[in-house]
Amino acid sequence: LVSRRVSTSQDDEAFAENAYRSDLSEAVRHVSRPMSEAKDKGNDRRPSVAPLVLVSSQRVDDSNGPAKEPDEAPQDFAGFAKSMGAKELPDLLEAAAAYTSFVEGQASFSRPEIMKRVARVDPSLHLSREDGLRSFGQLLRQGKLRKLERGQFTIAETTRFKPEQRIAGE
Structure with a gap:
């Protein structure tokens, strides 16, 4: 009777661990190739994620070239x-x-x-x-x-x- 209780608690732990691992695998993106292969090629980078997007007032537009110098110091x-x-x-x-x-x-x-x-x-x-x-x-x-x-x-x-x-x- 004691051995059954122990095995039941072990089964519960195994079930909980498997549920955790499956949730974790869904949440974390898989790497397309094994880490050992990535290190061999000298590519230590992690897979890229989507970049953050700035609101329009925070964006910088470099396509206009260098900014012209102001004629005078801006006043308050x-x-x-x-x-x-x-x-x-x-x-x-x-x-x-x-x-x-x-x-x-x-x-x-x-x-x-x-x-x-x-x-x-x-x-x-x-x-x-x-x-x-x-x-x-x-x-x-x-x-x-x-x-x-x-x-x-x-x-x-x-x-x-x-x-x-x-x-x-x-």
């Missing part, structure tokens, strides 16, 4: 807003959106990102959430900002805070 947002003549909250928000898009080169931005940028420029503004939301909404209704998708916005190409237009004297 405070200098940009001052040079563009932005003083009131709606103007500062639009200028922050233009700075993010045209100077920093971001295709899209979020509302909190723009609000924080404006709040850092002049802490004496005491920017309230309600005033910021109201002004941001006005810019959307006026077509100066456009909604791309949930939480992501872009600035209209016709903005008066476009750096090239200011340089050209418009």
